[in-house]
Amino acid sequence: MLHCAAMGQTAGIVIIGDEILSGKFADENAVFLIKELRALGVALRRVAIIPDDIDDIAATVKSFSDRFDHVFTSGGVGPTHDDLTMEGVARGFGVKVVIHEQLAAGIRAFFGPELGEKNLRLAEVPEGAQLVGRDDELKWPVTKINNVYVLPGVPSLFRRKFAAIKSMFQDTPWATARVYCNGDEGSLAPHMNAVVAAHPTVNVGSYPRFDEQDYRVLITLESKDPAAVTAAREDLVARVGDLVVRVDEAS
Amino acid sequence: MLHCAAMGQTAGIVIIGDEILSGKFADENAVFLIKELRALGVALRRVAIIPDDIDDIAATVKSFSDRFDHVFTSGGVGPTHDDLTMEGVARGFGVKVVIHEQLAAGIRAFFGPELGEKNLRLAEVPEGAQLVGRDDELKWPVTKINNVYVLPGVPSLFRRKFAAIKSMFQDTPWATARVYCNGDEGSLAPHMNAVVAAHPTVNVGSYPRFDEQDYRVLITLESKDPAAVTAAREDLVARVGDLVVRVDEAS
DSSP, X not given: OOOOSOOOSEEEEEEEOHHHHTTSSOOOHHHHHHHHHHHHTOXXXXXXXXXXXXXXXXXXXXXXXXXXXXXXXXSOOSSSTTOOHHHHHHHHHTOOEEEOHHHHHHHHHHHGGGOOTTGGGGGEEETTOEEESOOTTTSOOEEEETTEEEEOSSHHHHHHHHHHHGGGGOOOOOEEEEEEEOSOHHHHHHHHHHHHHHOTTSEEEEEEOXXXXXXXXXXXXXXXXXXXXXXXXHHHHHHHGGGEEEEEEEO | OOOOSOOOSEEEEEEEOHHHHTTSSOOOHHHHHHHHHHHHTOEEEEEEEEOSOHHHHHHHHHHHHHHSSEEXXXXXXXXXXXXXXXXXXXXXXXXXXXXOHHHHHHHHHHHGGGOOTXXXXXXXXXXXXXXXXXXXXXXXXEEEXXXXXXXXXXXXXXXXXXXXXGGGGOOOOOEEEEEEEOSOHHHHHHHHHHHHHHOTTSEEEEEEOSSOSSOSEEEEEEESOHHHHHHHHHHHHHHHGGGEEEEEEEO
């Protein structure tokens, strides 16, 4: 449902990693970030799970950057041969990978005499990248280039880093009503179509369920305008009549 | 890691639904299909989660169809205003949406005198689509157009429909070895680079973990050639030496 009015800020998520596509690890970071963005009032418009491939990272990140207000990447930022995100993002924006001196100083301090040849790869960033957010515990912040936030794939680190930047993304929250119905979607569809037509600022979603005890279709009504949700909910309930099982409304 | 030899069959997954992007429902179908494709030996190359938008569905499905051997879509196939997958797939391939007579007959038989105006939307398919798979319980099979399999979003139906077609996708399974190590990724990286160079048919993945009791980095070795995995595993273990905690090898 994309025919609603002002959506506010938009976002995309790029999950980078063969380990997710091959099922070695289940994605946790998109699952987490979907909920965070929703709570912030940011409209997530697309998630891509892609391989550890520089050209694919470059093309995907550039495309997302052009289309959405904010882009979050997950994974591929360690020191090994399969960590290609910084190279990919740099190629997407047509810049070089360079050593960021502030990161390099932090890494030297962290590893001390144990510093290995490859550890300084963690200081590599696309040229022009900024460091944003606060993460006193980790000692280094989040790499941002243009509207792209480069986050690590390890879920505990991903969550900690996102917590350090999430205050940058607050938007108006959504108001939502849920109308649980009996009947099948086909017979409910004309009523929903009427509500869609009469309430153009409200997103109407229809979700059949076959394993629930007391209802067969969940209809959701959403908008950033709570009064519009209330009006659409009242309209829908009046039209659907006896097939309504119950209604939840929350902002 | 994409520098391996013959990958066999490839696949992409397109999850269609605002309800996933907005967090109203957690995706279950990509999670399920990732594991199924892995067990079948099919190389999943990309997952996209996209909105209920005809043009986005069209562009995404066409792009996936061009790039991968098999494409699986989830969602957007019901009778309501937000069910746009058939229109999107048809637009992607430049064909019309038509009523499939075999599906229409099944729907008329299923609903009988209760048939609603919108129920026949379930018989709409992109022109030229075939019906494949066996699903005696549901009475109607899976819609396939070119290399795209159109599956429903409701998880229980998605799994049942995939079960009806999965025998079409068997490929050589992967052999995998897991080497659990101490040390940090930076100091292990040169050893991995040597293994990558010496065993070009083996995919080498490196995954740091910070919450595990007995290891800090999981290194995975994968190939469709079990002997190549064994050789790479022996090489890696010899190079890494005392930092190896344990090794799992399974085909």
